[in-house]
Amino acid sequence: MTMLSSYLTLAAVLFCIGLYGVITKRNAVIVLLSIELMLNAVNLNLIAFSKYGINASLRGQVFSLFTMTVAAAEAAVGIAVLISLYRRRVTVNVDEFDELRR
Amino acid sequence: MFNFNIEFNGEFFAFFLLAVCAIVGAVLAINFTKVVHTALSLAFTFVSLAGIYVLLEAEFVAFVQVLIYVGAVTILMIFGIMMTKHQDEGKERTRPLLEGLAAVGCICLFGILFYAIRSASFPEPADKLPADNTMSLGKLLYSAYAIPFELVSVLLTVAFIGAVALAKREPEEKEGGPS
Numbered sequence: 001m002t003m004l005s006s007y008l009t010l011a012a013v014l015f016c017i018g019l020y021g022v023i024t025k026r027n028a029v030i031v032l033l034s035i036e037l038m039l040n041a042v043n044l045n046l047i048a049f050s051k052y053g054i055n056a057s058l059r060g061q062v063f064s065l066f067t068m069t070v071a072a073a074e075a076a077v078g079i080a081v082l083i084s085l086y087r088r089r090v091t092v093n094v095d096e097f098d099e100l101r102r
Numbered sequence: 103m104f105n106f107n108i109e110f111n112g113e114f115f116a117f118f119l120l121a122v123c124a125i126v127g128a129v130l131a132i133n134f135t136k137v138v139h140t141a142l143s144l145a146f147t148f149v150s151l152a153g154i155y156v157l158l159e160a161e162f163v164a165f166v167q168v169l170i171y172v173g174a175v176t177i178l179m180i181f182g183i184m185m186t187k188h189q190d191e192g193k194e195r196t197r198p199l200l201e202g203l204a205a206v207g208c209i210c211l212f213g214i215l216f217y218a219i220r221s222a223s224f225p226e227p228a229d230k231l232p233a234d235n236t237m238s239l240g241k242l243l244y245s246a247y248a249i250p251f252e253l254v255s256v257l258l259t260v261a262f263i264g265a266v267a268l269a270k271r272e273p274e275e276k277e278g279g280p281s
Binding site: 003004005006007008009010012013014015016017018019020021023024025027029030032033036037040043044047048050051052053054055056057058059061062064065066068069070071072073074075076077079080081082083084086087090091092 | 121155181235238254
């Protein structure tokens, strides 16, 4: 019995906390941060399997690097969309972002 | 079915400490009412996860985690907080039914995941990671994964140009007010 199940459990805990934040929080910045937390939990899974999987190799770390890059791009575009929306609606409450037109 | 036999070695204690730090940071981030406190608490979680990556022999990924998440994403989020209105937080009405349902759903999801993890059997890894991890990672990135690597750089460039174009202030005569 390796340590793998402990790492997977930690990733599951972090993913569920991030999911709870995404569902319940209404500030759009906190929703974006919770999505980052969920992506981090997925990265932890990839790296844990890269060390403790049946065929241990570095490919899991390569995939986690790609995930991090896409997550950084997602955060930048998300903040830009949020600032652009804030100029129109003067709020960051996600419940009020309910239409696409001006 | 559930096997809890864990050997108490140094890796387990380091993992336990870092995992407690990560979970405490995440839970506090959900519970804080001020948005800046949430961002800083999640930065603490990201640093703890970088420590866990070092434990998993992924030193390069740990440094990238510190550089990108703690250095870039958290600072970007703090800029986002500062550029929007964040004074009236904590005064909005609470929605106990939605929050209760979300908590029940998340706990059910965690229960399913925990059951699946504990009842699965993970065989011992057949081979170990190479000793000089970072060099092997670089060779792998530039040989087997060269085309995805270049595509990701194109994606980053496009995303950042798009972000600048989105957040750029528009000319004033278009400001007709929300209709």
